[in-house]
Amino acid sequence: MNHKLWLLGRVATVGGHVLREKITRPKARSVGDVPASGAAITAQWLTAVLCRDVADAEVVAFSTTNGSSGTSTRAAIRVEYNEAGTQAGLPTELFAKTTTSFSQRMLLGGGKMIDGETRFFMDLRPQVELEAPLGYWGTFDSSSWRSIVLMEDVAATRGAVFIEPNAPIARTQIEDLVRNLARLHGTFWEHPSIATLKNPNDFLAAIRSSIDMKGRCAVGMERAEAVIPETLYGQSERLWAGVERAIDIATNDMPQTLLHGDPHIGQTYVTSDGRMGFADWQVVMHGGWAHDFAYTVNSGCEPEDRRAWDRELLELYLDELARAGGKAPSFDDAWLAYRQQSMFAYAAWAFTIGRAVYQPKMQTDETCLTLLKRIATALDDHDSLGALGV
Incomplete structure (x- = not known):
């Protein structure tokens, strides 16, 4: 209050x-x-x-x-x-x-x-x-x-072209984005300079203080019914419990590093020499690495590509993280964290398409539906709610 x-x-x-x-x-x-x-x-x-x-x-x-x-x-x-x-x-x-x-x-x-x-x-x-x-x-x-x-x-300066969220992304491109995240996270792994930034719990609380994000996510599920897996449709309350649990884990139960915070595929670009990069750093915060990794991979890859690639992408990330100075967890621990941490990505896009009249229209419905399909399918494939115990 x-x-x-x-x-x-x-x-x-x-x-x-x-x-x-x-x-x-x-x-x-x-x-x-x-x-x-x-x-x-x-x-x-x-x-x-x-x-x-x-x-x-x-x-x-x-x-x-x-x-x-x-x-x-x-x-x-x-x-x-x-x-x-x-x-x-x-x-x-x-x-x-x-x-x-x-x-x-x-x-x-x-x-x-x-x-x-x-x-x-x-x-x-x-x-x-x-x-x-x-x-x-x-x-x-x-x-x-x-x-x-x-x-x-x-x-x-670099001939950059911003990635169209609705287009499929190549494996080499998602690999480059994953390496970028690993270098970011490794450089700032438990670094004192990030302590004054907001954390995922702070961010969620700030959004909820001005917008009924839980309610808008429920509306978003209805508007995105065509792309939500049958196993998740109608479970808005449980999904929101998963969002809160995942955000709390990223805030309190994982080593803290610098996060992009909102690294969906529409925030990325490719330079004239083929390098992939991240733009729009408004949501920068500190928290657990898997928040960024899960958001990037699951928003960027079509479901069939993500199913084929995500284990090897995680291995690539962990190797690069260690080289960049981070303390890479075991693969099994990292896989669990990955399964858990796509919840905020889901909420971000359900809330966006479920917007009320007082919210600015930040993305087209087509983009929202494309990314919700990718992310919600990943939640279903990985049993993210089960991994979170909700």
Whole structure:
């Protein structure tokens, strides 16, 4: 109840900020400013944040293209520098993500995601070798829940093409994603720098404080009836118990590492040289490794491919994890964790297709149904509820 009262207060505060911004249309000029949108960015502000470590460097012009809106507002930015900036090799192809609308701020702020990408790109990304965009600047305002992240535009710099969630993925591609996860997890295995991040229990509690996620998952099951296995259809209460149990295990019963948090196949891309990478780090948190592994494999693979590949993918992951500095569990223990940890992936997509009118439409129904079919079939094949004892 206290959290709900806090969130109600935030509704009033954030709503007031959004209204004032629409009226005054403030421009960002100094390093301490947080642009409300791409339209608030100025060359002066870009100079402050991008040229801060290069004497005499200055942004002389910029342009924005390819704007879109979802859980955040996004745009590509092309930057031109003076001679000092050009000679220093400062980045010219950027991608900006802002929280512009009221719904975006309440979703990301209320869900404790408002600072996720800032933390990842500014503090954590430089410490790990994996295929992911580089980060150049990130900050947020705790009162208005304005936020911005400037990152590498991998479409321009690496020829990246984002993976279409409804298309099948090749084995070599899912293997590359699994290796990326293992390097991420191994690098931050029980690392003190991740202790202040939220954990899966925190994340679930934050979502539930603002949205009836359990109820929306039940609605989602009805809307996705055609793709839910008969053995699971109608068992919304039991599935939710499984979600809560799996999330608690990932929080309290597994070695803690840095998690992407939301590594579904639609968050991935392939570069021009064939490397697979992860984008969209808003949900970054600390928890048990299998949360990410199960989510990636079971959302990315068609059921027949996953049945053929998942044991060998797990072996590949464990080998790479050990090389990257993690303490790999035995295969049997890892297989049990994998079986248990697809529950949140199921809830995320049942809740998305089961959205209420007050929730933003984050994905198409086609994408929701494709991923729910893959994930729910994996839950059925692996008897995930039985593995969790619910």
